[in-house]
Amino acid sequence: MATKRVPVVEGLFSEGADGARLTGSRCATCKTPYFPRSDLCHNPDCTQSAMEDARFGPQGTLWSCAVQNYPPPPPARYDEPYRPYALGVVDLADGLRVVGRMAVDDPKHVKVGARVELVLEPLCREEDGTELITWMFRPV
Amino acid sequence: MITFSEQQLKTPKYMRDVYLVTGGNSEFRRAFPEKRTEELCIEALQEACDYINTTPQELKKHIHSCYYGHFADHFGDQLLGEAVIHDRLGLDPLGNVGIKTGGATGGSTLWEASKAVASGYSDCVLAMGWERMDEVPTDEGNNYIASAADKDWETPLGHIYTGYYAVMAQRYWQIFGKEEDSFRRTMAEIAVKNRGYACHNPFAQAPLKITVDDVIASPVVAFPLRALDCCLMSVGAACAILADEETAYALTDTPQLIYVAAGSHTLRVADRRNMEIPLLPNETKDQYKDLGKEFPGGDRYPGFTGFLAARMSAYYGYRMAGVVDPTRDLDLVELHDAFTISDIQTYEDIGIRPYGLGRTYVESGDCYHTNPNTKAPGKLPANLSGGLIGCMHAVGATGIMQTIECMYHLHGRHGEIHGDERRWERFGKQKPADWEDLQVEGANRALAISHAGVGSHVTATIVVNPDHRLDK
Numbered sequence: 001m002a003t004k005r006v007p008v009v010e011g012l013f014s015e016g017a018d019g020a021r022l023t024g025s026r027c028a029t030c031k032t033p034y035f036p037r038s039d040l041c042h043n044p045d046c047t048q049s050a051m052e053d054a055r056f057g058p059q060g061t062l063w064s065c066a067v068q069n070y071p072p073p074p075p076a077r078y079d080e081p082y083r084p085y086a087l088g089v090v091d092l093a094d095g096l097r098v099v100g101r102m103a104v105d106d107p108k109h110v111k112v113g114a115r116v117e118l119v120l121e122p123l124c125r126e127e128d129g130t131e132l133i134t135w136m137f138r139p140v
Numbered sequence: 141m142i143t144f145s146e147q148q149l150k151t152p153k154y155m156r157d158v159y160l161v162t163g164g165n166s167e168f169r170r171a172f173p174e175k176r177t178e179e180l181c182i183e184a185l186q187e188a189c190d191y192i193n194t195t196p197q198e199l200k201k202h203i204h205s206c207y208y209g210h211f212a213d214h215f216g217d218q219l220l221g222e223a224v225i226h227d228r229l230g231l232d233p234l235g236n237v238g239i240k241t242g243g244a245t246g247g248s249t250l251w252e253a254s255k256a257v258a259s260g261y262s263d264c265v266l267a268m269g270w271e272r273m274d275e276v277p278t279d280e281g282n283n284y285i286a287s288a289a290d291k292d293w294e295t296p297l298g299h300i301y302t303g304y305y306a307v308m309a310q311r312y313w314q315i316f317g318k319e320e321d322s323f324r325r326t327m328a329e330i331a332v333k334n335r336g337y338a339c340h341n342p343f344a345q346a347p348l349k350i351t352v353d354d355v356i357a358s359p360v361v362a363f364p365l366r367a368l369d370c371c372l373m374s375v376g377a378a379c380a381i382l383a384d385e386e387t388a389y390a391l392t393d394t395p396q397l398i399y400v401a402a403g404s405h406t407l408r409v410a411d412r413r414n415m416e417i418p419l420l421p422n423e424t425k426d427q428y429k430d431l432g433k434e435f436p437g438g439d440r441y442p443g444f445t446g447f448l449a450a451r452m453s454a455y456y457g458y459r460m461a462g463v464v465d466p467t468r469d470l471d472l473v474e475l476h477d478a479f480t481i482s483d484i485q486t487y488e489d490i491g492i493r494p495y496g497l498g499r500t501y502v503e504s505g506d507c508y509h510t511n512p513n514t515k516a517p518g519k520l521p522a523n524l525s526g527g528l529i530g531c532m533h534a535v536g537a538t539g540i541m542q543t544i545e546c547m548y549h550l551h552g553r554h555g556e557i558h559g560d561e562r563r564w565e566r567f568g569k570q571k572p573a574d575w576e577d578l579q580v581e582g583a584n585r586a587l588a589i590s591h592a593g594v595g596s597h598v599t600a601t602i603v604v605n606p607d608h609r610l611d612k
């Protein structure tokens with residue numbers, strides 16, 4: 001039987017035939033991207049807020065990165081024993097800047113400026129083996 | 141690029157002068173199991189009364205409305221904790237309101253209180269802030285702090301406050317610190333300096349004599365930040381009395397002018413967009429033209445490596461008080477040194493140094509009481525109280541404590557308050573044999589910065605001796 005995979009938080013990402021994407025919105029008037037979804041354009045120079053659903057990813061560039069050496073407090077989820085992970089800030093090619101974990105074995109070997117792609121990976125596992133999925137970035 | 145309208149950039153206006161009459165701090169510790177919160181608040185109020193030779197009974201007759209800063213109700217397991225303190229201080233039936241802006245709560249409380257006097261609504265007000273972080277285990281405390289992020293979806297993923305700080309710090313470290321060992325040592329110098337100054341402050345929680353090497357040998361929290369680069373978590377209270385001119389001079393011969401301004405930036409750092417950098421009075425339009433050449437990657441600035449909220453608070457506050465060049469016009473500062481690297485970032489946002497050159501404020505020795513390079517008085521001493529790293533961070537009280545420390549210097553009474561043997565004794569401490577009076581000679585103007593989260597709210601409080609007000 002295949003492992004059950006469920007999103008850790010609903011409505012933030014999806015996986016289609018073309019791969020993983022973040023789901024947010026974009027203002028049709030001024031093109032400002034929003035993640036997660038926004039009901040209103042925040043751009044003070046925008047003449048009319050006109051929000052449309054948008055999908056973002058998968059290509060991007062790593063802008064900054066830091067290793068989380070200590071376990072984050074609840075409600076953050078992780079498998080025991082805790083393994084330090086890298087938290088990255090990525091500029092996606094379609095104009096969105098977004099924070100996400102890096103999907104790498106050794107968080108110390110992540111280089112700022114690296115080309116990365118959006119992937120959906122398990123954040124942790126439930127007792128019954130169900131994988132809780134989140135978005136991450138993997139160097140390409 | 142987002143630009144700001146003329147209306148948004150208007151210099152804030154008080155309808156009349158606002159004076160800082162007096163203020164006081166409680167002692168600060170990691171835990172006060174034997175003291176209830178109201179005892180700490182009463183201790184701070186009593187200090188404020190003693191400072192101008194009056195009594196709480198007498199002072200209370202003048203107070204017309206009350207402003208209470210207290211960040212985390214969860215810590216004390218008591219909703220509406222502000223109202224409880226109000227009742228215990230015996231200030232009913234006056235109007236009171238609780239103020240919450242994370243780490244900037246103390247500064248925001250002064251902001252609200254000053255506007256009540258400036259507008260004419262009240263002639264005399266109480267601003268009181270406190271925090272109680274000793275009634276929950278540290279893990280749970282961190283959880284409450286994490287709750288200040290967007291809890292809907294960010295926290296389950298482990299995208300937490302210290303992680304956000306770390307990615308900002310990393311970016312600053314790589315671009316402006318150029319990952320140099322010398323920059324790492326400059327960061328450590330701040331941690332050494334502030335803990336050292338705390339040794340002369342009887343109110344301080346964590347006096348410590350350490351070296352730069354000790355800081356660099358301490359455990360990594362999130363590289364390049366190490367344990368000794370980080371601020372304290374404290375319990376304690378601080379209060380200030382603000383008033384109009386007539387009331388202020390009825391209560392004391394030497395009230396000081398006070399100006400408070402505030403700025404903000406998005407709670408989620410990833411939401412920060414490319415915005416105009418409003419210039420401070422000592423900066424020029426083309427000054428940052430080549431920033432990206434000197435520091436590759438440093439052209440889009442601030443936003444993620446600086447604190448736009450701090451920039452805005454200084455933008456408004458300097459113009460309210462007539463400050464042009466902070467190093468020249470101010471005599472001391474108390475900054476929000478939550479982390480050594482964020483302290484350096486703030487030097488640039490508030491114009492002590494241009495963007496990219498924050499480190500030179502430390503390296504020049506200007507930030508010391510006595511410049512270690514020249515042995516002359518530092519040009520603009522910072523955090524002589526010990527700051528958040530050496531003295532305290534009892535969230536709701538912090539911005540008020542900083543302002544009260546500035547007030548002591550402006551009155552030339554820093555040594556009297558910090559050197560008093562009886563105070564050391566009352567706090568159960570031994571006054572150090574090498575105790576030093578850190579009074580800044582002839583201080584007439586000072587600034588305190590109160591800062592929340594990853595720069596979501598920042599206030600600038602400027603205190604001025606009325607005989608030395610600046611032209612506007």
Ligand SMILES: [Zn+2]
Binds near residue numbers: 027028030032043049
């Ligand atoms: Zn728009």
